[in-house]
Amino acid sequence: MIIAEEEIERLAELSSLSLTSTEKEQFRQELSEANQHVDYLNELDTDGVEPTYQVGDLENVWRPDEVVEFEAKRDDLLALAPETEDNQVKVPRVL
Amino acid sequence: MKYALDSGIQKKGDKVDAYEVQKTLEGYHAPITATVVKRLEEAGAELAQHAGYEANMVAVEKGMATFALNTDVGGEVMAAAENGLYGLRPSYGAISRYGMIASASSMDAIGVTAKTPEDIREALMLIAGPDGMDSTVFDDLATGAKSGSMRVRELELDEVRVKTAEVAHMVIRAAETASSYYRYDGIRFGHRAKDAKSLKDLYNKSRAEGLTEDSKKWILFGTYVLLGENIERCLIKAQKVRTMIIEALEKEMVTTEVLSGSDLGVIAALAGLPVVITPEGKQYIGKRKSDLALLQFVADMKEAK
Amino acid sequence: MSDKYEMTIGIECHVQLATKTKLFSGIDNDARDKEPNACVSPGDYAIPGTLPVLNEAAVGLAIRGGLALKGKVNLKSRFDRKHYFYPDLPGGYQRTQFFHPIIGEGEVVLPNGNRVGIHHAHLEEDAGKLTHFGDYSLVDLNRAGTPLIEIVSHPDIHSAEDARLFAEELWRLMTYSGACLGDLYHGNMRFDVNVSVAEKGAKELGIRTEIKNINSFRSIERAAAYEFERHVALIENGEAVKRETRGWNDATGKTTGQRSKETADDYLQFPDSDVPPLNLTKEYVDEIAAKMPKLPQDYRAVFREAGVADKTIETLLDHQVLAERLGQVLEITDMKITIKVANLFVGTLLAEENSGLNYRAASAERLAELAKMNEDGELSSTATKQVLVALYNKNNGEKLTKALAKEMNLLQENNDAALGAIIDEVLADKAAASAIADIKNGEQKAIGFLIGLIMKKSQGKANPGRARELLLKKIG
Numbered sequence: 001m002i003i004a005e006e007e008i009e010r011l012a013e014l015s016s017l018s019l020t021s022t023e024k025e026q027f028r029q030e031l032s033e034a035n036q037h038v039d040y041l042n043e044l045d046t047d048g049v050e051p052t053y054q055v056g057d058l059e060n061v062w063r064p065d066e067v068v069e070f071e072a073k074r075d076d077l078l079a080l081a082p083e084t085e086d087n088q089v090k091v092p093r094v095l
Numbered sequence: 096m097k098y099a100l101d102s103g104i105q106k107k108g109d110k111v112d113a114y115e116v117q118k119t120l121e122g123y124h125a126p127i128t129a130t131v132v133k134r135l136e137e138a139g140a141e142l143a144q145h146a147g148y149e150a151n152m153v154a155v156e157k158g159m160a161t162f163a164l165n166t167d168v169g170g171e172v173m174a175a176a177e178n179g180l181y182g183l184r185p186s187y188g189a190i191s192r193y194g195m196i197a198s199a200s201s202m203d204a205i206g207v208t209a210k211t212p213e214d215i216r217e218a219l220m221l222i223a224g225p226d227g228m229d230s231t232v233f234d235d236l237a238t239g240a241k242s243g244s245m246r247v248r249e250l251e252l253d254e255v256r257v258k259t260a261e262v263a264h265m266v267i268r269a270a271e272t273a274s275s276y277y278r279y280d281g282i283r284f285g286h287r288a289k290d291a292k293s294l295k296d297l298y299n300k301s302r303a304e305g306l307t308e309d310s311k312k313w314i315l316f317g318t319y320v321l322l323g324e325n326i327e328r329c330l331i332k333a334q335k336v337r338t339m340i341i342e343a344l345e346k347e348m349v350t351t352e353v354l355s356g357s358d359l360g361v362i363a364a365l366a367g368l369p370v371v372i373t374p375e376g377k378q379y380i381g382k383r384k385s386d387l388a389l390l391q392f393v394a395d396m397k398e399a400k
Numbered sequence: 401m402s403d404k405y406e407m408t409i410g411i412e413c414h415v416q417l418a419t420k421t422k423l424f425s426g427i428d429n430d431a432r433d434k435e436p437n438a439c440v441s442p443g444d445y446a447i448p449g450t451l452p453v454l455n456e457a458a459v460g461l462a463i464r465g466g467l468a469l470k471g472k473v474n475l476k477s478r479f480d481r482k483h484y485f486y487p488d489l490p491g492g493y494q495r496t497q498f499f500h501p502i503i504g505e506g507e508v509v510l511p512n513g514n515r516v517g518i519h520h521a522h523l524e525e526d527a528g529k530l531t532h533f534g535d536y537s538l539v540d541l542n543r544a545g546t547p548l549i550e551i552v553s554h555p556d557i558h559s560a561e562d563a564r565l566f567a568e569e570l571w572r573l574m575t576y577s578g579a580c581l582g583d584l585y586h587g588n589m590r591f592d593v594n595v596s597v598a599e600k601g602a603k604e605l606g607i608r609t610e611i612k613n614i615n616s617f618r619s620i621e622r623a624a625a626y627e628f629e630r631h632v633a634l635i636e637n638g639e640a641v642k643r644e645t646r647g648w649n650d651a652t653g654k655t656t657g658q659r660s661k662e663t664a665d666d667y668l669q670f671p672d673s674d675v676p677p678l679n680l681t682k683e684y685v686d687e688i689a690a691k692m693p694k695l696p697q698d699y700r701a702v703f704r705e706a707g708v709a710d711k712t713i714e715t716l717l718d719h720q721v722l723a724e725r726l727g728q729v730l731e732i733t734d735m736k737i738t739i740k741v742a743n744l745f746v747g748t749l750l751a752e753e754n755s756g757l758n759y760r761a762a763s764a765e766r767l768a769e770l771a772k773m774n775e776d777g778e779l780s781s782t783a784t785k786q787v788l789v790a791l792y793n794k795n796n797g798e799k800l801t802k803a804l805a806k807e808m809n810l811l812q813e814n815n816d817a818a819l820g821a822i823i824d825e826v827l828a829d830k831a832a833a834s835a836i837a838d839i840k841n842g843e844q845k846a847i848g849f850l851i852g853l854i855m856k857k858s859q860g861k862a863n864p865g866r867a868r869e870l871l872l873k874k875i876g
Contacts, residue, residue, distance in 0.1 A: 008315065014665060015273065015318045016280070016298035016485050017311060031316050034269075037262040038320070038329050041336060044259065051334030052341060054201050054231070054673035055367030056188050056383070061230040061676045065419050065457035068426035071107065072126035074437045077445045080123055080284035087436045088531075088538035089283050091487050094294040105449050116448070127442050127449060196448040201673035229451045230675055270670060274481055277492020278446040282539075294537075298485050321668035330670060 001039055003032045096161050097143035098218070099151035103166040103196045104129045104205065106145060113147030114166075116196060119279045119286050119305030129194020130229070131164060131205060131222040138221045152178040152208055162209035162218045168199045169264055170360015172206030176376040181393070182208045183215050184360065185223070185386050187367030189236050193228035198313075199271040202264075202364045212371070212394040219386060236384055245352035245392045247379065250359070257358050260340055264361045266320050266333035272310075273317025279305060341366045344380075353392055354380045373397075405635070406600045407628040409563050410555035411620075412592040414548050415574050416526065417461040418581045423525045423547035424452035424495065424675075431542035432586055444528075444545045446490035451674050452479075458547040459678065462502050462523050463688050465549050465579035468695055469518050471506030473685050478677035479523075484664035487539045488528040496524035496550075498669045502678065503549070508573065509697065510565040511714055517554035524548050527662070543587075549579070555594070555605070560628065564621035567591055568718075571617075572696045576720050590615050593624055597631035597641070606631065607641040611648050611655055623648040627655055699723045706735045708742045715746050721759040722749070728764035733772070740771040748785045749792065762791040769801040777863055783810035812863045816870065819862055823871050826853045839875055847871070 008028045012019045019027065074087065083090040100106065102114035105125035111117050132142070143160040144151060148171065151163035156178045165172055167184050175182030183206065190205045197203055205222075209215045225232045252260075281287035281301025288300030306314070320329035344366055347354060359378040363370035369386040371379045371393050381389035422429050427441040443450035466473055477500045481493040501522030508516045528544035530537045551570065557563050571589060575582035582588055591614045598606040609631070611623050627646070634641050646655040696717050703713045703726065716723050722745050730738045744767075748754065770791065774784040787805050790796055796804060805811055826832055832853065838846040847868065854867045 003319070007319075010665075011315045011318045014668075015314050016295070016302055017306070017314065018299040018303040019311075023308075023311070027312060027315050030312055031319060034265065034316050035319070037258075038266060038332070041259065041262045041266070041332055042328060044336060044339075046332065046335035046339065049335040049338050051331050052338040053334055053671040054676065055341070056231065056233060056676075058188070058231065058233060058676040059679040062454040062456040062459065063227065063426060065421050065455050066426060067421055067428050070425075070427065070441045071128065072442045072447070074440055076126045077283070077440060077442065077447070078437065080126065082122075082281065082284075082287035085536075085538055088540050089487070091282060091537050091539060092291060092294045092297055093532055093535050093537045094486075120448075126447055129449065192449070193451055194449040197451075228453065230453050231451075231673070271673075274483065274493060274668070274670075277483060277485070278448065278490065280485065280492065282487050283445055283490060284447070294487070295485075318668065321670060322666050326670070 001032070001035050003028055003035055096138075096140045096217075097159065098135060098140055099144040099146065099154045099160040099163040100132065100142055101148050101151060101163070101165045101195075102146060104131065104164055105194045105196070106132050106142065109145055111196070113150070114196065115198075115307060115310060116276075116279060116305075118307065119281075119302070120284070121286050121305070123284050125194075127194055130191040130226040132194065134222050135218075140221070148174070152180060155180055155208055155210065162207055162214050164218075164222075165206040165208065166195055166198075167204045167206035167364070168202050168268060169364045170370065172208060173360050173372045173378070175208040176372050176374055178208075179374045180208050180210055181212050181215055181374060182206060182372045183212075183219070183386065183390065184363055184370045185219065186233075186236075186369045186383050187364075188231045188233045189219070189223050189369070189384070189386055191222075191224075191226045191229040191232050193226060197275040199268045200275060201271060202268065202367075204364070212390045212397065215371075216387060216390045216394075219390070223386075233384065236386060238384070244395075245388060246350070247353040247355055247392070248347075248351040250347060250354040250356040250380070252356060252358065252362075259336060260362045260365060263333040263336040263340070264365055266329055267337065267365070269313050269317035270320050270330045271317070272313040273315075273321065276306070276310060276314055281305065337365050344368065348382055352381060352385065353389065356380070404599055405597050405628075405632050406558055406602075407560070407624070407631075408555045408596050408598070408605050409557035409624055410594040411553045411557065411563065411566060411570075412594070413551045413553075413567070413570055414526070414590045414592075415465060415551060415580045416588045417458050417465075417547040417549065417579055419455055419457045419461065419547055421455055421457075422545035423455055423458050423523070424545060425450075426453070426455075427545070429546055432583075434542065436538070436540040437542060440541045440544070444490065444541050446492070452495060452672075454675060455547060458523065459502070459680075460688055461547075461579045462521070462549050463685060464577040464692060465551075465574055466503030466506065466521055467689055467692055468573040468577035468579065469503065469506035469508060469521065469551065471518060471521060472504035473680070474500065474502055474504050475680045475682065475685070476500060476677065477502040477522075479672045479675045480669050481672045483668045484662060486527070486662050487537065488530050488541075488544065489662070490528070490541065490544060494525060494527065495672055495675065497522035499671070500677075508553075508566060508569050510562060510569055511700075511710075512562075512565065514562055514565075516556045516562075516566050519552045519554050521549045521551040524550055555596075560621045560624035563593060563624045564617050567617050567620050569696065572717055572720075576693055576695050578693060584615050587615060591620055593620060593627075595624055595627040595631065597628055597635065606635070607643050609641065609643065609655075610645045612645055612658070614648050616650075619648055619650055622650075622653060623655060626653065630655065694724070694727065696723075699727060702727060702730065703738075703742070706730055706738050708739055712742050712746050715750065716742060719745075719750070719759060725759075725762070725764055725767065729768050729771075732764055733768045737768055737771045737775065740774065741767050744771070744784070744788050748788050754789055754792075757789070757792040758794065759792070761794065762788075766791055766801045773801065773805065777865070778812055779805060779810060780812055780860070780864065783808075783812065783860065786810060809859065810861070812861055816866070819858070819867060820870055820874075822858050822862065823854055823867065823874060826850060826857055827871075827874060829853075836875060839872075 172182035286305035291297035503521035506518035526546035528541035
């Protein structure tokens with residue numbers, strides 16, 4: 001199934017990716033091809049089959065409500081930020 | 096004991112070079128150390144090289160490191176054979192993923208490569224098991240081992256089955272990778288675009304400039320398969336196929352402990368089963384949590400030759 | 401004109417759970433009075449390679465909150481990822497329970513008897529906070545990862561007052577159950593109010609607008625009332641109500657359209673495989689249920705039966721400690737004493753001038769004794785109130801009521817002989833002369849004057865009722 005250019009634009013918008021027109025066309029073709037494989041998958045009968053979204057049989061994995069120490073604290077983390085002010089990451093304001 | 100570490104597995108203070116997200120992580124020095132690294136450090140192992148997995152395998156081949164750890168989402172460890180090495184993609188959940196840069200959360204694993212299965216086993220014993228930082232790690236790796244001889248049977252996969260597995264893997268990998276990569280946004284770390292005109296512009300440009308073409312493809316396709324109008328046909332369908340593959344393998348393994356074959360990396364990743372490749376390129380898949388027994392089996396086979 | 405229309409309201413409430421650490425990492429969850437980003441783990445910052453580890457206490461408190469809502473506890477539930485780009489959501493997705501929430505259908509009954517259905521409640525992590533300046537914003541992630549349950553009601557509310565009553569009752573339920581600390585100032589509970597208006601009897605609901613992030617009860621009522629009028633005005637004018645998110649401005653008393661920032665055209669929701677699913681046993685839930693504290697409705701039933709006035713009950717219920725205490729008083733005494741204590745609480749203890757007291761200080765025994773002493777005439781009304789406040793003074797520790805009253809010199813003079821002597825003294829004073837004459841002439845007012853003198857001479861300890869009897873007897 002072919003994917004249209006508007007769809008690529010929508011996907012790019014949703015995933016916050018600026019694309020050049022060359023990229024749009026390239027990805028449109030590649031995604032259309034991938035989508036055809038998905039069509040192939042849909043020829044299989046999966047009636048009554050539950051999806052697996054995680055393997056293994058773990059359940060109820062949790063920890064006690066106790067404060068623990070982490071190897072990186074505020075200053076270590078903020079040191080990675082492109083711009084900070086007043087111990088906070090600084091970003092352009094959303095309109 | 097020396098080891099080589101994939102760039103995608105973090106050590107505090109080290110940069111992330113030679114990895115898919117290295118450009119978007121420019122200027123980033125890991126603030127955390129992966130559990131596997133911590134445990135090896137405690138065991139007295141020396142980090143010989145922190146690089147891309149190809150370079151790491153060469154290091155092992157040349158004897159500069161006893162084993163290498165790589166990030167594995169679909170059987171990348173199989174490249175070991177090309178370097179004349181053994182490779183193990185362990186059961187999902189055998190080794191903590193804490194500190195490893197995530198792509199496909201339900202399939203990511205840490206692969207181990209070495210000259211002998213014994214070396215792999217030794218490494219695995221040092222790094223496996225729960226650490227309180229990864230909720231998907233199980234604690235009974237040893238109990239999966241079966242003493243006594245293990246049976247092996249060839250798994251015949253026709254083209255249809257191989258393709259089915261690959262497509263299912265591709266769809267699930269895309270969705271999960273798109274999700275894992277939302278955080279590469281130029282806000283708190285990594286590459287941030289200059290001259291962004293607004294917050295939205297900042298996101299769009301930072302990601303466009305920092306992410307590789309491959310990453311963008313995964314992200315776009317992953318977003319596609321997760322859309323409300325597509326998810327049933329795409330992701331959920333792939334997950335149902337995944338179930339069928341898991342059940343089919345379980346059925347195949349009623350009368351055997353090991354399945355041999357080729358192109359087993361993808362189905363091992365889908366089912367979370369351990370898979371070993373030998374320098375000759377032979378691949379063996381075992382039951383979940385039977386990693387140690389599987390390694391023993393391969394070692395015994397090596398002896399028998 | 402407004403009578404032609406009916407408003408329909410549904411409320412979503414984000415409740416911060418009273419845990420020590422966050423939902424998916426063991427970092428301190430209490431950022432009150434702390435600097436920005438003081439309570440941020442690498443996972444909260446979305447450092448690559450970090451993974452979630454669920455806080456067991458959050459599950460327990462979610463269950464408690466759910467039980468308080470008479471909600472069905474779903475033994476099986478799991479976490480999903482909800483994606484959107486915004487700086488207060490570092491990982492780009494929120495871990496929430498979209499498909500299989502931990503709490504199912506429940507209900508809240510308002511004090512006026514109206515019933516509001518609860519659709520479900522689910523666990524999720526809170527986002528950080530942005531502060532805006534000129535052309536930039538600063539990101540504080542202290543709140544990112546805080547455990548929440550989001551409670552979603554059915555659109556069963558049909559008046560602004562009920563919206564407020566619902567919010568208030570929800571606050572009580574969440575604090576009484578222990579799920580939440582209930583500190584509204586620090587945003588422990590935030591309300592989103594969805595309003596639609598249609599003609600009475602209409603088959604369909606009107607267009608819905610959402611007023612986000614209201615955190616006071618009065619504002620909820622005002623905002624709902626305002627929105628109702630606004631919708632009605634538009635409808636009457638033939639204009640369409642725009643489906644949108646609006647913000648409430650307390651100062652102006654108006655809602656204004658807001659462009660919703662934390663949204664996406666598609667949230668791409670799918671299960672989070674980093675967190676194994678929850679599959680609780682009935683025993684696990686029963687154990688939590690067995691330890692549930694008494695809830696407001698339990699106290700209402702018991703106090704109503706004891707004869708405490710409804711208005712008094714509702715005021716008391718805003719203070720769980722006092723409701724608890726009154727319940728204990730009822731257990732050790734009778735209705736009469738209980739009502740007395742209830743009135744003392746509401747009339748005196750909760751009075752403005754007495755704010756800041758530690759409501760835990762006085763035990764049920766000491767309160768019961770106080771009320772009994774008043775009942776038996778050992779303490780005047782005024783004295784009773786003074787001793788009450790003294791019982792809550794930390795300097796008075798565990799002093800028994802009678803001893804404290806004695807120390808404060810407030811025990812009423814009930815000894816007739818002593819009282820008679822005081823009355824004689826007062827009557828002998830020439831200041832009393834004209835009053836005595838007035839009383840003999842039938843002027844009742846002068847009696848009060850003489851009682852006043854008696855009370856003064858006895859330093860307030862005389863029993864006024866008894867003094868009046870003896871006085872009149874003596875005057876003849």
